[in-house]
Amino acid sequence: xxxxxxxxxxxxxxxxxxxxxxxxxxxxxxxxxxxxxxxxxxxxxxxxxxxxxxxxxxxxxxxxxxxxxxxxxxxxxxxxxxxxxxxxxxxxxxxxxxxxx
Amino acid sequence: xxxxxxxxxxxxxxxxxxxxxxxxxxxxxxxxxxxxxxxxxxxxxxxxxxxxxxxxxxxxxxxxxxxxxxxxxxxxxxxxxxxxxxxxxxxxxxxxxxxxxxxxxxxxxxxxxxxxxxxxxxxxxxxxxxxxxxxxxxxxxxxxxxxxxxxxxxxxxxxxxxxxxxxxx
Numbered sequence: 001x002x003x004x005x006x007x008x009x010x011x012x013x014x015x016x017x018x019x020x021x022x023x024x025x026x027x028x029x030x031x032x033x034x035x036x037x038x039x040x041x042x043x044x045x046x047x048x049x050x051x052x053x054x055x056x057x058x059x060x061x062x063x064x065x066x067x068x069x070x071x072x073x074x075x076x077x078x079x080x081x082x083x084x085x086x087x088x089x090x091x092x093x094x095x096x097x098x099x100x101x
Numbered sequence: 102x103x104x105x106x107x108x109x110x111x112x113x114x115x116x117x118x119x120x121x122x123x124x125x126x127x128x129x130x131x132x133x134x135x136x137x138x139x140x141x142x143x144x145x146x147x148x149x150x151x152x153x154x155x156x157x158x159x160x161x162x163x164x165x166x167x168x169x170x171x172x173x174x175x176x177x178x179x180x181x182x183x184x185x186x187x188x189x190x191x192x193x194x195x196x197x198x199x200x201x202x203x204x205x206x207x208x209x210x211x212x213x214x215x216x217x218x219x220x221x222x223x224x225x226x227x228x229x230x231x232x233x234x235x236x237x238x239x240x241x242x243x244x245x246x247x248x249x250x251x252x253x254x255x256x257x258x259x260x261x262x263x264x265x266x267x268x269x270x
Contacts, residue, residue: 003108008149011112015138017200018119021193030128030174034135037166038119041142044154052149057238061246063154064239067161068250072257074166078173079265085177086267 008049015042029084029091033077040070107148115141128174132167139163153232 019039023032044063051059084098085091118138122131139162146155239247 003105003148007108007112008145011115011145013200013204014116015119017197018116018123020200021196022123024196025193026123028128030170030177031122031131034122034131034170037162038122038135038138041139041162044158045142045145048146048149048151048154052151057235058243060151060154060235061239061243063151064157064235065246065250067157068254071161071166072254074169075257075261076264078169079261082173082176082265091177 005049005053008045012042012045012049015039015045027092027094029081029093029096030078032093033074033081036077037070037074040066104148108145111141111144111148115145129171132170132174135170136163136167139167153235 016039019035019042022035022038026032026035044066047059047063047066051057051063081091084096088096090096115138118134118141121134122138125131125134139158143155143158143163146152146158
């Protein structure tokens, strides 16, 4: 049996859906950030699969850039969580309402 | 493309690990499940002949980013763990069905409009993911974006330090 492009795309779609569901249904801000990482990863699978399928290296370069941005995002996001935790002593996103009032 | 068994093993473990991450109550076990998932995705990259990306995946994601996550979890010492919201299964099912329908429609219309790409020969595809090939393109055609990414990482580092710093009282 041949593994075609569609298998990779299906897997990527499933992982992305799981990431979105986690982002919507978890309340812990750290786990929400992890779900964002999961979504970025599933997109990376799509990019690499298409890059192989088309024989074009650009897709893999883009994956490299996505990983750099993900690293930057994780650093800044976790710093924000630490700053908010210092203030509110919680990472529960339903209890953090800085923009209310 | 290559070895179906490898693909299925990695895919199933990746999906199971993602599910474990979603459902575990403890943030630390969530992080460990995510690390397993990232390793499986690196394996999937290997089945796609993308060695460089696979190594970078393990180095950057499983190495750097997840250590940062686990470190922050440790630092915050979460005593009262906020657990899952009251799960509304109807919404989850509706969302999943909607995503499935959307992807199916996109796939069908892409096929109907002949947007599906034509695969090249296997020799080109195997040569594609090698480090030398990737490096050549990265430092010639994409040299400018590479510099911009460097600046972005510097800005993110400084920003993270400034944001997480204790405010002067």
